[in-house]
Amino acid sequence: MNRIPFTELHRALSQALVKLCFESSKADACARLFTETTCDGVYSHGVNRFPRFVAMVRSGTVDVKGEAERIGYFGALERWDGNRGVGNLNAQACMSRTIELARLHGIGCVSLRNTNHWMRGGSYGWQAVEAGLIGVCWTNTMPNLPPWGGIDASIGNNPLVIGVPRRNGHVVLDIAMSQFSYGALASHRSRGELLSVDGGFDTEGHLTRDPAAIEESQRPLPIGYWKGSGLAVMLDLIAATVSMGRATHEIANDPLKETAISQMFIAIHPAALGPQDQMEQIADEVVSSLHRCRPVSEDKPVRYPGEQTLLIRAENLKLGIPVDSEIWEQILAI
Numbered sequence: 068m069n070r071i072p073f074t075e076l077h078r079a080l081s082q083a084l085v086k087l088c089f090e091s092s093k094a095d096a097c098a099r100l101f102t103e104t105t106c107d108g109v110y111s112h113g114v115n116r117f118p119r120f121v122a123m124v125r126s127g128t129v130d131v132k133g134e135a136e137r138i139g140y141f142g143a144l145e146r147w148d149g150n151r152g153v154g155n156l157n158a159q160a161c162m163s164r165t166i167e168l169a170r171l172h173g174i175g176c177v178s179l180r181n182t183n184h185w186m187r188g189g190s191y192g193w194q195a196v197e198a199g200l201i202g203v204c205w206t207n208t209m210p211n212l213p214p215w216g217g218i219d220a221s222i223g224n225n226p227l228v229i230g231v232p233r234r235n236g237h238v239v240l241d242i243a244m245s246q247f248s249y250g251a252l253a254s255h256r257s258r259g260e261l262l263s264v265d266g267g268f269d270t271e272g273h274l275t276r277d278p279a280a281i282e283e284s285q286r287p288l289p290i291g292y293w294k295g296s297g298l299a300v301m302l303d304l305i306a307a308t309v310s311m312g313r314a315t316h317e318i319a320n321d322p323l324k325e326t327a328i329s330q331m332f333i334a335i336h337p338a339a340l341g342p343q344d345q346m347e348q349i350a351d352e353v354v355s356s357l358h359r360c361r362p363v364s365e366d367k368p369v370r371y372p373g374e375q376t377l378l379i380r381a382e383n384l385k386l387g388i389p390v391d392s393e394i395w396e397q398i399l400a401i
Contacts, residue, residue: 071388109189200232208328
């Protein structure tokens with residue numbers, strides 16, 4: 068494992084993307100999103116996913132020339148088409164537009180169809196809170212999660228992100244509809260670690276903490292059992308109907324061909340109603356109530372969503388970002 072400085076990793080990824088026919092400005096922006104994701108400790112959706120992203124660019128699944136464009140609007144609600152462009156850049160552009168709408172109307176909502184994998188969904192929650200707004204976004208995915216009571220993967224794990232701004236540390240929740248994402252399963256397997264709690268079923272239908280057994284069965288456990296399954300369905304329905312795009316059952320069940328997916332971005336500008344200081348106080352009191360809670364283990368204090376991210380970010384900026392040696396060599400080879 069290498070520790071790579073932020074600027075060096077960003078530069079290497081950007082140069083690799085230029086070699087893949089990205090315009091320099093798009094290469095820089097896309098590389099920064101990959102670098103920030105890895106710096107924040109979401110390794111499964113940062114550089115660890117970069118080789119798959121490169122394969123999708125080379126196969127033409129991701130069109131490096133494609134860009135998101137507005138195709139319909141009504142007040143604070145807009146519909147965009149991603150033209151199968153770079154997923155993280157399309158998502159960033161749509162959240163930027165959502166923020167603009169929220170500053171104009173108090174709330175903004177952009178639906179996006181025909182786009183590609185957005186990599187770390189949390190990136191766009193952080194984008195909203197760093198602009199001082201509440202952000203909510205989600206995406207559908209290829210069918211990779213069985214509905215509750217079923218065996219076949221027919222719903223998506225449909226990541227959901229909710230962010231609330233706070234001067235003393237933004238609160239950002241980034242979750243998939245499965246107890247562990249496939250990226251998290253792969254990370255645990257590669258480290259030879261069992262999951263902390265049951266994460267799915269093995270091929271015989273027994274709950275297990277073995278990530279390899281869950282990958283083999285393709286039966287990860289929905290969060291909240293039937294509740295997570297139902298939530299995944301509803302997120303898919305909203306994203307597909309509002310964007311008039313594809314629903315999960317219409318998306319190829321192949322990670323290298325997972326394209327033309329549908330997404331939603333919402334931003335809320337509560338300061339438009341004021342007062343900002345009072346809202347900050349409410350957020351601080353919520354966080355304080357969590358910190359006052361007695362932890363199960365004294366060496367593991369209760370944290371709010373996003374607090375661990377800030378700690379990992381600070382450590383990786385100081386020491387360098389951990390990058391698997393094999394993946395680092397692949398990046399340099401490009």
